[in-house]
Amino acid sequence: MAVYTDVPETELAEFLAAYDLGQLLSYKGIAEGVENSNFLLRTGGGTFILTLYEKRVNRDDLPFFLGLMQHLAEHGLSCPLPIQRKDGEALGELAGRPAAVFTFLEGMGARRPTASHCRAVGAAMARLHAIGDGFSMRRANALSIDDWRPLFESCPPKVDTVEEGLSNEIAGELSALERDWPRDLPSGVIHADLFTDNVFFLAGDLSGIIDFYFACNDLLAYDLAIGVCAWCFEADGSFNITKSQSLLRGYQSVRPLEPREIEAFPVLCRGASMRFLLTRLYDWLTVPDDSFVTKKDPKEYLRKLRFHAQVSGPAEYGFAIEGDPA
Numbered sequence: 001m002a003v004y005t006d007v008p009e010t011e012l013a014e015f016l017a018a019y020d021l022g023q024l025l026s027y028k029g030i031a032e033g034v035e036n037s038n039f040l041l042r043t044g045g046g047t048f049i050l051t052l053y054e055k056r057v058n059r060d061d062l063p064f065f066l067g068l069m070q071h072l073a074e075h076g077l078s079c080p081l082p083i084q085r086k087d088g089e090a091l092g093e094l095a096g097r098p099a100a101v102f103t104f105l106e107g108m109g110a111r112r113p114t115a116s117h118c119r120a121v122g123a124a125m126a127r128l129h130a131i132g133d134g135f136s137m138r139r140a141n142a143l144s145i146d147d148w149r150p151l152f153e154s155c156p157p158k159v160d161t162v163e164e165g166l167s168n169e170i171a172g173e174l175s176a177l178e179r180d181w182p183r184d185l186p187s188g189v190i191h192a193d194l195f196t197d198n199v200f201f202l203a204g205d206l207s208g209i210i211d212f213y214f215a216c217n218d219l220l221a222y223d224l225a226i227g228v229c230a231w232c233f234e235a236d237g238s239f240n241i242t243k244s245q246s247l248l249r250g251y252q253s254v255r256p257l258e259p260r261e262i263e264a265f266p267v268l269c270r271g272a273s274m275r276f277l278l279t280r281l282y283d284w285l286t287v288p289d290d291s292f293v294t295k296k297d298p299k300e301y302l303r304k305l306r307f308h309a310q311v312s313g314p315a316e317y318g319f320a321i322e323g324d325p326a
């Protein structure tokens with residue numbers, strides 16, 4: 001449930017007076033999401049999303065996130081556009097929280113992602129990377145490879161309660177990643193959390209991308225590795241190479257990868273799995289059970305990490321070999 005902050009109607013009406021959105025008609029909390037409080041808002045001007053930023057989002061990062069969504073939307077990527085107030089600002093304050101209003105995107109997450117969804121996601125990610133190239137603000141990835149070991153070390157000393165031997169396994173994997181990480185690949189603005197709940201489809205077509213609150217500057221192919229981890233495994237934990245091939249082809253139909261990015265892909269996937277294993281593990285061990293935050297299973301990403309650690313090379317992800325039609 002992601003409504004952490006109660007918003008009294010009178011306060012909301014006052015907040016909306018700074019916008020050109022007409023009169024408040026109705027609003028209700030949205031259950032999905034973890035980080036922030038979201039409301040579906042109806043006014044005389046239409047339907048919008050109201051977001052109140054909770055403490056897991058750093059206030060100093062908000063100009064980057066809002067500026068990026070504005071840049072991407074204005075350059076043709078379907079994503080929430082922050083609505084400007086009459087004074088030109090997009091960020092306000094409501095119920096003691098930073099708050100913003102966004103255009104509403106039609107569609108919903110794919111319940112059962114198919115290869116065709118994956119192809120569309122790959123192409124949209126490459127468009128995001130291409131358009132992001134013209135965005136002037138920068139944000140370092142707060143969950144980059146350099147942050148994984150400190151995050152691991154900040155976990156309470158009960159990691160092995162999740163699975164025996166997990167602590168040693170993670171420590172060993174971190175050493176391998178720190179040794180092998182390709183630091184000089186093409187970089188730029190990445191979404192960094194393009195999971196199935198953050199991509200909307202309408203009548204089978206990709207209708208929009210949401211949730212830019214992990215967006216940052218990092219390796220472009222690392223974003224693609226996150227996408228493969230999120231979209232190309234089945235519920236039983238098996239890797240679906242057809243979906244992976246589709247996602248990679250979709251991406252490369254817009255931005256062909258360099259050979260060195262393809263070469264590094266297995267290690268990027270190991271890193272992507274480690275990133276989500278660690279954030280989930282940290283939450284698993286620290287967030288109280290009665291908290292509103294829905295804890296996600298760290299072991300799902302442990303299994304993905306093990307898969308990526310044993311692949312023999314990029315071909316196992318379905319990268320086209322020469323002569324293979326795309």
Ligand SMILES: Nc1ncnc2c1ncn2[C@@H]1O[C@H](COP(=O)(O)OP(=O)(O)OP(=O)(O)O)[C@@H](O)[C@H]1O
Binds near residue numbers: 035103
């Ligand atoms: N612009 C939008 N148009 C339509 N629905 C939206 C929009 N923005 C958010 N939503 C709805 O609100 C939900 C939560 O949004 P979002 O994922 O951004 O929240 P969050 O708290 O940052 O979540 P997360 O925990 O995934 O980071 C989405 O699943 C979607 O249902």
Ligand SMILES: N[C@@H](CCO)C(=O)O
Binds near residue numbers: 193276280296
């Ligand atoms: N996508 C993340 C949650 C944060 O958005 C995960 O599945 O662990």
